[in-house]
Amino acid sequence: MLRYTIKRIIGLIPTLFLVSIFVFLFVHFIPGDPARLVAGQDATLEDIARVEKELGLDQPIHVQYINFISGIFHGDFGTSLKTGRPVMDEIGLRFMPTFWLTIWSMVWAVIIGLVIGVISATNRNKWQDYLGMFGAVSGISMPTFWLGLMLIQLFAVHWGIFPTGGMDHSWKSYILPSFTLGLGVAAVVARFTRSSLMDTLKEDYIRTGRAKGLVERKVVWGHALKNAMIPIVTMTGLQFGFLLGGSVVVETVFNWPGLGRLLIDSVAFRDYTVIQGELLLFSLEFILINLIVDLIYSFLNPQIRFD
Amino acid sequence: MRKTSLFKIFSILVIFALALVGCSAGGSKTNNESSDNKQQKIVKKDGKDITIAVAADFTTMDPYDTNDTLSYSVQKTMLQGLVGFDKDMKVVPVLAEEYSSNDEATEFTFKLRKGITFHDGTPFNAEAVKVNLDRATNPNSTLIRSSLFSVIKETVVVDEYTVKVILSEPFGAMINTFAHPAAMMISPKAIAEYGDNVAQHPVGTGPYVFKDWQPGDHLTVVKNSDYWNATGNEVDSITFKPTPENGTRIAMLQAGDADLIYPVPTESIDSIKGKEGIIVENDPSIVVYYLSMNTMKKPFDDVRVRQAINYAINKDAFIGVVHNGYASPLKSVIAPNTQFYSEQKGYDFDLEKAKKLMAEAGYADGFTTTLWGSNASSTMKAMEFLQQQLAQINIKVKIESMESGTLADKIWNVQTPEEAEIELYYGGWSPSTGDADWGIRPLLGGANSFPPSSYNTAYYNNEEVNQLIGDALKTADSSERGKIYVKVQEKIWKDAPWAFLAVTDTTYGHKNYLKGAFVLPDGSLNVDQMKIVQ
Numbered sequence: 098m099l100r101y102t103i104k105r106i107i108g109l110i111p112t113l114f115l116v117s118i119f120v121f122l123f124v125h126f127i128p129g130d131p132a133r134l135v136a137g138q139d140a141t142l143e144d145i146a147r148v149e150k151e152l153g154l155d156q157p158i159h160v161q162y163i164n165f166i167s168g169i170f171h172g173d174f175g176t177s178l179k180t181g182r183p184v185m186d187e188i189g190l191r192f193m194p195t196f197w198l199t200i201w202s203m204v205w206a207v208i209i210g211l212v213i214g215v216i217s218a219t220n221r222n223k224w225q226d227y228l229g230m231f232g233a234v235s236g237i238s239m240p241t242f243w244l245g246l247m248l249i250q251l252f253a254v255h256w257g258i259f260p261t262g263g264m265d266h267s268w269k270s271y272i273l274p275s276f277t278l279g280l281g282v283a284a285v286v287a288r289f290t291r292s293s294l295m296d297t298l299k300e301d302y303i304r305t306g307r308a309k310g311l312v313e314r315k316v317v318w319g320h321a322l323k324n325a326m327i328p329i330v331t332m333t334g335l336q337f338g339f340l341l342g343g344s345v346v347v348e349t350v351f352n353w354p355g356l357g358r359l360l361i362d363s364v365a366f367r368d369y370t371v372i373q374g375e376l377l378l379f380s381l382e383f384i385l386i387n388l389i390v391d392l393i394y395s396f397l398n399p400q401i402r403f404d
Numbered sequence: 405m406r407k408t409s410l411f412k413i414f415s416i417l418v419i420f421a422l423a424l425v426g427c428s429a430g431g432s433k434t435n436n437e438s439s440d441n442k443q444q445k446i447v448k449k450d451g452k453d454i455t456i457a458v459a460a461d462f463t464t465m466d467p468y469d470t471n472d473t474l475s476y477s478v479q480k481t482m483l484q485g486l487v488g489f490d491k492d493m494k495v496v497p498v499l500a501e502e503y504s505s506n507d508e509a510t511e512f513t514f515k516l517r518k519g520i521t522f523h524d525g526t527p528f529n530a531e532a533v534k535v536n537l538d539r540a541t542n543p544n545s546t547l548i549r550s551s552l553f554s555v556i557k558e559t560v561v562v563d564e565y566t567v568k569v570i571l572s573e574p575f576g577a578m579i580n581t582f583a584h585p586a587a588m589m590i591s592p593k594a595i596a597e598y599g600d601n602v603a604q605h606p607v608g609t610g611p612y613v614f615k616d617w618q619p620g621d622h623l624t625v626v627k628n629s630d631y632w633n634a635t636g637n638e639v640d641s642i643t644f645k646p647t648p649e650n651g652t653r654i655a656m657l658q659a660g661d662a663d664l665i666y667p668v669p670t671e672s673i674d675s676i677k678g679k680e681g682i683i684v685e686n687d688p689s690i691v692v693y694y695l696s697m698n699t700m701k702k703p704f705d706d707v708r709v710r711q712a713i714n715y716a717i718n719k720d721a722f723i724g725v726v727h728n729g730y731a732s733p734l735k736s737v738i739a740p741n742t743q744f745y746s747e748q749k750g751y752d753f754d755l756e757k758a759k760k761l762m763a764e765a766g767y768a769d770g771f772t773t774t775l776w777g778s779n780a781s782s783t784m785k786a787m788e789f790l791q792q793q794l795a796q797i798n799i800k801v802k803i804e805s806m807e808s809g810t811l812a813d814k815i816w817n818v819q820t821p822e823e824a825e826i827e828l829y830y831g832g833w834s835p836s837t838g839d840a841d842w843g844i845r846p847l848l849g850g851a852n853s854f855p856p857s858s859y860n861t862a863y864y865n866n867e868e869v870n871q872l873i874g875d876a877l878k879t880a881d882s883s884e885r886g887k888i889y890v891k892v893q894e895k896i897w898k899d900a901p902w903a904f905l906a907v908t909d910t911t912y913g914h915k916n917y918l919k920g921a922f923v924l925p926d927g928s929l930n931v932d933q934m935k936i937v938q
Contacts, residue, residue, distance in 0.1 A: 129809025137471025141551045142857050151546040246651045254659045261656045349649045354620035367809050
């Protein structure tokens, strides 16, 4: 197991290297000139040329790439074209807010999603099932910004229970944004749980368990769910990965200083260095999450082994 | 059977619910109660810490490296310049007691106020001014605003409180440059210690002192207890919170999480003002909105076509539809509170006259053209409105809205006017120095301002106008410059390289216990006189 894990982690490096080339080319071939955007509306041609030189944008493209890669080996991801601060700082400042928002959203998502999914699966085609799946479809289709703004109007403006936005380090500021974000994911979890669990409940060993005299609750939650988890874990892992990239909509509506807003702002500004840094970070996160999900498989189903 | 009827009932319920949501969503924008801004009781405020929610994040705290008004607004709480702008964009003395220039507009002398210190204890004097200006004029400097100061040849310390700035050529608008927020004074000790990192460590002479900045989240300043111009009303702290989402910003004001917000989107003003102690104020800004026409391309090379377009657009309807009434018609090249404004007459909405001019020019059947603009929702609304207006004189407009980087590329990646693809362009401009020169020269100042140099998307090149614009800079005498700019505005108005549309209002909302804070016509916030009343 350990050897397998180490092999996977070493395999990260060529993958990320490949990703870095794609990211770099992609970012540099978008139309738009960061120097002009940085220099601003009042700038003269000399101003823009000066900014270009300062940002290293006047070098040929392969030179810029080599500077970029060699910088990474020193842990230097360059400086933001827009603010001049190191990219590591810009991203670092926003990583923890996004990370915690992701964690709490997934908590909502998993709890709500699993419960609804289980109730739906065990009450197939009865009213609980219809209600659960109706809720799930609504959750997926509901526009996040609308839900967020509605929750703000209700809980923050009208009733004054929670703050309108911002991350002020009290637990209260986490509730509305994580619930908004979590609800959409909960819907997906619910649907996957329902279908996976429904399949598992048809298995012979479930019938054996019931025949043995086990309480239904133990059959469902103790045995069936554990075996149904694999597709749920896969999908939840994917969702976790997406959320770690930051959710632009929730971050904008709730004023959350996260990675999603940073990415959008950087793209609008053609802040190449920050975009590159963030895309590399997201790639790394996804690769690591895939690894963790694979490891969880072998925990859930001991028959799955990788060596 | 049972399943089918249950399904039917279910579907009917869902459709009913959706219909209800559709009807009730989108609340009314007009007040049903007749609440006046002034008639509300003053809401209670706990403590003396103010929160101000703004529309975007700040980029830097170094005024010499800034090009967005928002960062300037924050810097202005901590830093001050030799001179500044008052509520009407008139130049007023701040750190300088008085100033004068020679007749050729090549030497400007400032007498400084005595007894002022920076937040770190360094005294403010002529030497400090020299350090700042030398930094801005350093040929190796990479500061964005260096070009504003490039006309300065030398800064001379005449005595401890007198400084003389010598220019390399006459520049009549120089005082306005010093009033521009880019020219605020930073402590020489901070400059020596931090170099360009003063962007994260602002040290000035202003009423508030920098405390901390978490980018994307907030920036906090606290009261300067040694402020030289204290009124005793200063609040304990101000926290700026960038809140790009309009709905959230408004919710913050309603819930009391913010004491002042700006801007307030015009479509929401009526629904929040007069309730919960909220006052919404709006005043004319110096931002002008225009439709530029490429005068080097057919059919826009014919002045009759350009004038016809001016007559065909109903400016009042434009203001109503696009700005919800919070703007005024543009009656010149620049806004009324820009220095040397001269109101022009004509181009009132007249469809018949427009059609006649088009026929005279040989375009009674109209033509097809393309309109470029950004993809902001307000811009798209404006472009659709213009498209509909021009359709009335048979001009078929194809709208191409682009995000800002792509748009900038298409306009400025053009080396010669012949290559330019631009036809119609809708945009806005704000002359940040508050002076007619910066409101006219970059936009309509002849071949020198053609892209890629500057913003002359109309490719307008009138030799007489170019000459006049140059003359207006050769003197610092206000009445001389005023006379010249009257002629400039008259000529440009007649030539109509633009359809002159509107001057928008600045909009800001605040709770009624907060007085004295206001937004200047250039869009920057002023909190010098802010106080809490209870």
